[in-house]
Amino acid sequence: FIEIQDLIKIYESKETFIRVPALRGIELQVKKGEFISIIGPSGSGKTTLLLILAGMTEPSAGYVRVDDIQIDKLDDTQRAYYRRNHVGTLWQLPTRNLIWELPIIENVELPMRLLGVTREERKKRAKELLKEVGLEHRIEHKPPQLSGGEVQRAGLATALAHQPKLLLADEPTGELDSHTAEELLIYFRDLNKSYGITAIMVTHDYFVASKTNKIVQIVDGRISGYNPAREL
C-alpha cells in the first residue's frame, strides 16, 4: 500500500543560513490495512515523514507511492486533491487539526460537507464519531473551551470523518492520560479491523507502540530498525 525508497528531505532557507537534512534516505513498506508505529528521538524526522505522506510538503528526492499514486511526482493541484481525499491526519500541533472558532460538531462535519454528504447524514455521523471518542457532552464546545485531551480526541474524530484510506497520526495519545489513551487505541484497532484503514502512528510511548502490528524506529532521518520492542 505504501512504498518509500531513498526519501530525502532537506529544509533550506536562502534568507537565513538554515540547512537541515531532516530525512536522509528513508526506506519503508506498509501493507494495506497495517497499523504501524514510528518511534524515535525528538528531531529525528517523524513529523517530516508524515508531512510527506500527507502531501503537505514535497520530497527533495526519492520515490514515494501511496496506493496507486506516486506522490513525489504530483503537482500542487494534484497534491491538494490527494490530501483532501485520501488521507486523514492528526497533527502534533492541536491548532492544525480543528478550526478554533467552530464548535467541534461542525468541525467533524466539515470534511463530509466538502464531499457532498447530506446534512442529516453528516450530523448523525458526527455525533457518532464524537461519542466514540467520549465527547458527546461537549459537541457544542469550541476548541478553546476544551481540555488538551478533549481537543486531541475531537481532532481524531475529524480526521476520520471522510473515511480516508490512510490515517496519519502524530502523537495521538500525547495529551491523554493512560486510561483515555488505552481506550483510544482500542478504538483505533477496531477501526483498523472493521474498515481496513491503513494507519501510521508516530509516538514516543513504547507502551502505545506495542499495541500496533509493527514498530519502525527512526534516528537522525534514517530508519534504524524494525520491532525494537522485542529487542528492548
Added chain:
Amino acid sequence: FIEIQDLIKIYESKETFIRVPALRGIELQVKKGEFISIIGPSGSGKTTLLLILAGMTEPSAGYVRVDDIQIDKLDDTQRAYYRRNHVGTLWQLPTRNLIWELPIIENVELPMRLLGVTREERKKRAKELLKEVGLEHRIEHKPPQLSGGEVQRAGLATALAHQPKLLLADEPTGELDSHTAEELLIYFRDLNKSYGITAIMVTHDYFVASKTNKIVQIVDGRISGYNPAREL
C-alpha cells in the same frame, strides 16, 4: 508559598447553554522551593488550576494566595502585573508559549527585554538557556521550523528567562521522547535546587511525576489524594 482553599471555577456562557464546574473546591498547600506534580484524567481540571495560579483566569469563588499576594482579590491591572513578574508558564498548547513569527533566541530574550535587561546580558543568558535545553544549533529557527519537542524546549527556556519565583508547566514532557524528557527533568530539579524556584508540573506520566517531591492527584475538579505513586 501557595495556599488554596475552597477554590471553585465554573465555566459559563450565556449564548450557548454551557455550564461546566471545572474546579469544585480545591484545597492545596505548596511550600517555597517545592517541586510538585499534579496528575489526573483528561478533563479533571489540571489546566484550569494552573490558569488560576498564573493569573490568566479568575476564580468563581475561594481563596488563592501565592507568596504574599492574594490573587483572588486582584483587579485586571494587578493580575496582569502579577502574571508578568511572578510567574513563568509553559502551556499545553505550544502556540501560547512562543511568538510564532520570531526566532527562538528573540523569544527567550523578550521577557528580559520587558524588564530592562541590557542587550548583551540578555543575548548571553538566552544562549545559555537554549544550550541548557539542547537547542544551541537551532537558535535562529522560528517555531514553525522546529520539531514538536524542540518547540516545547524553547518554550521552557522562555518561561525561565525572567527568573520567576513560580514555574507552572502543563505537560512539559508531553512532546518529548523518554531520553529528552529525563534530561529535562534533571534540568528542572537542578534549577529547583540552585534557584529555589517553586514549581508545579502537570503531567499524565507517572514516571515523570515520580521525579518530583510530591504528587497530588486531581479527579473531577477535586483533589483526591497525595503521593499516589506509593499506593500504586
